[in-house]
Amino acid sequence: MKSKQQRVQTKAEAKVRSEPAIDNRRARHEYQILDSLEAGLALTGTEVKSIRAGGVSLNEAYARFRDGEAWLMSMHIPPYKQGSFSNVDPNRPRKLLLHKEQIADLQARVKEKGLTIVPLRMYFTRGKVKVQLGVARGKKLWDKRATETERTVKREVTREIARHAR
DSSP, X not given: XXXXXXXXXXXXXXXXXXXXXXXXXXXXXXXXXEEEEEEEEOOOHHHHHHHHHOOOBOTTOEEEEETTEEEEESOBOOOOTTOGGGOOOTTOOEEEEOOHHHHHHHHHHXXXXXXXXXXXXXXXXXXXXXXXXEEEEEOOHHHHHHHHHHHHHHHHHHHHHXXXXX
């Protein structure tokens, strides 16, 4: 029989695993990620419930700076079904929770030509919604092709190794 501490621990692990993590696969395909960091998001209650339900789109999202604050633009969080009047605009700008030093550093990096900030992943940490932001440079078409051929070669090599191991 498990002790109470073991039961609580397994329950917490199950809850952590069941939390949704939204990945922005398109950002990894279209951008070369140079650096990443974690930021919090200022959300309403119905937005958090909607994120837990799923359907969030990070594909078109990007970060902008206004008045010394960082904002996440064009991220779509669908309205919560049971939210009624408390739902907000699905595409509204959402404030990123970062330290002033982090914001200043990111602003300086973005001023470099061709760099932007894109969300890579959204997840829950201890009940709080977090976003992994990436400082990224857009890939050219030939970069995308090179990445695709590398991926194909790796896949074929592992397939051959597995086949010969049998």
